[in-house]
Amino acid sequence: xxxxxxxxxxxxxxxxxxxxxxxxxxxxxxxxxxxxxxxxxxxxxxxxxxxxxxxxxxxxxxxxxxxxxxxxxxxxxxxxxxxxxxxxxxxxxxxxxxxxxxxxxxxxxxxxxxxxxxxxxxxxxxxxxxxxxxxxxxxxxxxxxxxxxxxxxxxxxxxxxxxxxxxxxxxxxxxxxxxxxxxxxxxxxxxxxxxxxxxxxxxxxxxxxxxxxxxxxxxxxxxxxxxxxxxxxxxxxxxxxxxxxxxxxxxxxxxxxxxxxxxxxxxxxxxxxxxxxxxxxxxxxxxxxxxxxxxxxxxxxxxxxxxxxx
Numbered sequence: 176x177x178x179x180x181x182x183x184x185x186x187x188x189x190x191x192x193x194x195x196x197x198x199x200x201x202x203x204x205x206x207x208x209x210x211x212x213x214x215x216x217x218x219x220x221x222x223x224x225x226x227x228x229x230x231x232x233x234x235x236x237x238x239x240x241x242x243x244x245x246x247x248x249x250x251x252x253x254x255x256x257x258x259x260x261x262x263x264x265x266x267x268x269x270x271x272x273x274x275x276x277x278x279x280x281x282x283x284x285x286x287x288x289x290x291x292x293x294x295x296x297x298x299x300x301x302x303x304x305x306x307x308x309x310x311x312x313x314x315x316x317x318x319x320x321x322x323x324x325x326x327x328x329x330x331x332x333x334x335x336x337x338x339x340x341x342x343x344x345x346x347x348x349x350x351x352x353x354x355x356x357x358x359x360x361x362x363x364x365x366x367x368x369x370x371x372x373x374x375x376x377x378x379x380x381x382x383x384x385x386x387x388x389x390x391x392x393x394x395x396x397x398x399x400x401x402x403x404x405x406x407x408x409x410x411x412x413x414x415x416x417x418x419x420x421x422x423x424x425x426x427x428x429x430x431x432x433x434x435x436x437x438x439x440x441x442x443x444x445x446x447x448x449x450x451x452x453x454x455x456x457x458x459x460x461x462x463x464x465x466x467x468x469x470x471x472x473x474x475x476x477x478x479x480x481x482x483x484x485x
Contacts, residue, residue, distance in 0.1 A: 185235045188255040192231035195224040195265040202273045210457040220273075224265060231258045279313060292319035296394050296442075298435075300324045300374060300428065301403025303334040306454060310400060312338050315365055320394075324374040324385065324431075325403075335369040376403055376427030377413045386434040395442040399435055401428040401453040410477040418471045428453065 203217045234254055271277070280288045297314050301307040302323040311321045315338060325331040342365050372389055375381035389396075404424045411419040417426060432451055443449035469475060 185238055185252075185255065186232075188252065188259065189228070189231040189235045191259040192227040192262045195262055195269055196221070196228055198266055199224045199269050199273070202269070206273070210460045220269075224269065227258055227262050227265065231255060234258075280316070288316065289318040292317040295319045295397040295446075296322065297398040297400065298322040298324050298372070298389070298396060299400045299402055300376065300431070303327065303330040307400075307402040308334050308338070310402065311369075312341070315368060316342065319398075320368040320370065322370050322372050322389065322394075324372045326373070326375045326377075328371055328373060331371050335366070335371070338369070339366050374431070376423045376431070377405075377419055379415050379422075379427065379430055382427055382430045383434065386431065389435075390438065395445060396435060396438045397442050397446060397449050399432060399439060399451045401432065401451070403428075404454075404456075406479065408479045410472065418473075421470055421472075 199220050200217075203212065203220065206212045207214050207217065292314055295318075297311075297319050299307050299311050299314075299321060302311040302321065303325045311323065311334075315321055323331045323335060370392070372385055373381070374385040405420055407420050413419055413422050415422060439449040439451065466472075466475070
C-alpha cells in the first residue's frame, strides 16, 4: 500500500494507542526480572493493552486505502481520537494496578473501613519511608494505632505529619453522615494514633531500650511488622561486631521479636489474636546458598549481592 504524505497524520494520531502496551511491557519485564511476578502472568495484560493499537492501526490502514486524506471525511478522525483518550485512561489504570497498587479498601464505606483495626496497636520498624510508611498509612486509615519504630526521629516525625496532612485531604467532612455512626472520629485523632519509638536495629542495646520504652507505655501489641532493612554496597561492622546488613535485617529484628513475645501473647489472649509479620524481598531468590559458617561475611569478598568463597 502506498501511503500518501498527508496520511502520516493518521499514523501520528494512532501513535498514542501504543503507550499503554509499551508501558505495561516495561513494568512487567522489570517486575518479572526481580521475580515479583512470573513471566506467564504477563500474557493477559499484554494482550489486553495490545487491543487498542491493533484497532487504531487497523483503522488507519482502512482509511489510507482511500485516494487521499482530503477525500476522507474528517468524521473518520473521531474514532482515532476516542482510541487515544481510551489509551490515556488505560495508561492510568496500568499505573494504578502495577505501580501504585490496588486500593485495599476499594468499595468499602469510610465508616466501615475505620472499624477494621480500631483499638488495635501495630508496631512497624522503618515506618518513616517506603513500604513501611505506606503500611502505616493504610493501617491508620483502618483505625489502628501505629508505633513508628525508627532510627531517625526527625524523619519519622516528618512522615507522620505527611500522613496526617494527606489524611486530612480525603477525609469526609465533619457533617458527613458517614461519621455519625462511628464511635470515635479517627480523623481528629489520627495524630494521637501515631507514636514515635526510637529504635536502631544496628545497635542491640537500642533494641533493648526500645522494648523497655514501649513496655513503659502500658500498651498492648496486636501486630509487629518487621519491615526495616538495609542493603549495603560495602562492608560495615556494627558496635556489636556484626556485619551491618545481617544485624539490621535479621539479628536486630530477632531480638526485638523475642523480647516483645510476652506482650504479643498477652494481647492475643485479651483480644482476637496477635501476629508477627516479617517483610522480605524477592531478591533472596538470587542467593544460591547460605553460608552458615560465615554469616558475618568475613571469609568472602563483600559486594551488594555477595560473592562465593574465594
